[in-house]
Amino acid sequence: MLIKTYGSAVFGVNALTITIEVSIGGGNKYHIVGLPDNAIKESLRRIESAIQSTGLKMPRQKIVINLAPADIRKEGSSYDLPIAIAILAASGQIENPDIDKYFIMGELSLDGGLQPIKGALPIAIQAREAGFQGFILPKDNSREAAIVSELKVYGLKNLTEVISFFNGTTCPPQVLVNTRDEFFSKVSSYEHDFSDVKGQENIKRALEIAAAGGHNLILIGPPGAGKTMLAKRLPTILPPLNLHEALETTKIHSVAGKLNATDSLMTERPYRSPHHTISDMALVGGGANPQPGEISLAHNGVLFLDELPEFKRSVLEVMRQPLEDRNVTISRAKMCVEYPASFMLIASMNPCPCGFYNHPEKECICGTGIVQKYLSKISGPLLDRIDLHVEVTPVNFNDLTSAAEAEKSEVIRDRVIQAREIQDKRFSANKDLHYNAQMSPSMVRKICKIDPVGQTLIKNAMEKLGLSARAYDRILKVSRTIADLAKSEAIEPEHLAEAIHYRSLDRDNWSG
Numbered sequence: 001m002l003i004k005t006y007g008s009a010v011f012g013v014n015a016l017t018i019t020i021e022v023s024i025g026g027g028n029k030y031h032i033v034g035l036p037d038n039a040i041k042e043s044l045r046r047i048e049s050a051i052q053s054t055g056l057k058m059p060r061q062k063i064v065i066n067l068a069p070a071d072i073r074k075e076g077s078s079y080d081l082p083i084a085i086a087i088l089a090a091s092g093q094i095e096n097p098d099i100d101k102y103f104i105m106g107e108l109s110l111d112g113g114l115q116p117i118k119g120a121l122p123i124a125i126q127a128r129e130a131g132f133q134g135f136i137l138p139k140d141n142s143r144e145a146a147i148v149s150e151l152k153v154y155g156l157k158n159l160t161e162v163i164s165f166f167n168g169t170t171c172p173p174q175v176l177v178n179t180r181d182e183f184f185s186k187v188s189s190y191e192h193d194f195s196d197v198k199g200q201e202n203i204k205r206a207l208e209i210a211a212a213g214g215h216n217l218i219l220i221g222p223p224g225a226g227k228t229m230l231a232k233r234l235p236t237i238l239p240p241l242n243l244h245e246a247l248e249t250t251k252i253h254s255v256a257g258k259l260n261a262t263d264s265l266m267t268e269r270p271y272r273s274p275h276h277t278i279s280d281m282a283l284v285g286g287g288a289n290p291q292p293g294e295i296s297l298a299h300n301g302v303l304f305l306d307e308l309p310e311f312k313r314s315v316l317e318v319m320r321q322p323l324e325d326r327n328v329t330i331s332r333a334k335m336c337v338e339y340p341a342s343f344m345l346i347a348s349m350n351p352c353p354c355g356f357y358n359h360p361e362k363e364c365i366c367g368t369g370i371v372q373k374y375l376s377k378i379s380g381p382l383l384d385r386i387d388l389h390v391e392v393t394p395v396n397f398n399d400l401t402s403a404a405e406a407e408k409s410e411v412i413r414d415r416v417i418q419a420r421e422i423q424d425k426r427f428s429a430n431k432d433l434h435y436n437a438q439m440s441p442s443m444v445r446k447i448c449k450i451d452p453v454g455q456t457l458i459k460n461a462m463e464k465l466g467l468s469a470r471a472y473d474r475i476l477k478v479s480r481t482i483a484d485l486a487k488s489e490a491i492e493p494e495h496l497a498e499a500i501h502y503r504s505l506d507r508d509n510w511s512g
Helices: 043-053 080-090 120-129 139-145 159-167 179-186 201-213 227-232 243-255 280-284 313-317 320-325 370-375 380-384 409-426 441-447 452-465 469-485 493-501
Strands: 002-011 014-025 030-033 062-068 102-104 134-138 152-156 217-220 302-305 327-331 336-340 344-349 388-391
Touching: 002 080, 002 120, 014 080, 014 120, 030 043, 043 080, 043 159, 062 080, 080 102, 080 159, 102 120, 120 134, 120 139, 120 243, 134 139, 139 152, 152 159, 201 217, 201 227, 201 344, 201 388, 201 409, 201 469, 217 227, 227 302, 227 344, 243 336, 280 313, 320 327, 380 469, 409 469, 441 469, 452 469, 452 493, 469 493
Parallel strands: 002 102, 030 062, 102 134, 134 152, 217 344, 217 388, 302 344
Antiparallel strands: 002 014, 014 062, 327 336
16 A cells, blocks of 8 residues: 655755655565665664554555655654554554645654654745645644644644544644744843943944944954953844744744754844854765754854954864855755855954963063964954954952942934934845845945045055955945944035945054
């Protein structure tokens, strides 16, 4: 007898319908065809034990399992459940004509328990688009799948519950999530706040500008000056995710298997802070079965690289293209996967190996040329792609012990949101453009016009600092953001001067 069940394979952040065909006939061997990987080839051992644990029998006949389309490689253990249900249906132990109306996915334990899968959200989206009635999957994944409307989602704990569902002996409750209520109830919940930071008003100003325009930023200063503390609080002043961004971000984390059982929709902007020992593949994504890397997990959020010069040079260089294009393409011999990677890069570093170069009180013990050598670990092209270079100085004792309450994140965020609204109106004709940092060179020339005084100012700065053409564009973008924060239609010389100030840490100038 031939039975078909349906599942899905995830490629990038999208899913594809997979048909699981099971035929039982004369003979006594099991065969799985359709380009399965080792995890799928091993599934029959798990399936046999799981079926026996429910009190049913694994057929002792020839079983042929085909995963169609047969020219696409199938990977992972999430096909255990649809294969098991198809085997039971083909052997007459389940009788339900509606099996083919459901997507079924899940990994089986030997005792029949259902283990969570990756990519439940894009699979649920594919199930709805393909016209399926419902989606049966492990309970731990049910909330993320349930945010897809017009699809019945059932989160079950074990194979016994799935069999009972199809035999009609039990009717489990449908998992329901009100996406909008879920989103708006948590959209502004943050653990950290800028009011925790004493002093450092100039650094807060730079972070506000970065947040308002989506600019990349590097903090350079001695240990203990507050670089990491400030960076952790950047997401709290970014505009809240809109519903589209939340769904897009949740899809990426779902594919990577980073969502908890209690999660349904990500409402906070991601904040990723990988260790400096990370590999280039872990940062940009890849592997035999390509997975999203840290830059994609930081999509619509912040990627914080602490101690930037300690990262391997090859790791830093692979970020150059994603920083410009805001996506990353991973090519393999038989596939090409594209992941979104629109993130804000925030980096921090010490000014030298000992950490005290340019310190107002402590003396640097690094020898001649050591500072330049240390800074040269960061290439010029990468530094060019960072819009704001900010020197962080230690907090003085009076600021540290002051009882005065610092400005809260929500107050700063209100100003950032107002600046972003100005940019939304400016770029309303282009649906892929949302903030100043995303402007192309041609748009910079069109939008960021400056008067003769400003022209002279930036010309002198470029000659003195030895800035590149890319740095010129980025100064104009930052000055446009500063003008937006000031609610000024024109870029004034003072806006331009402040933007130039944030390039003063360019390597040739800063290290002497």
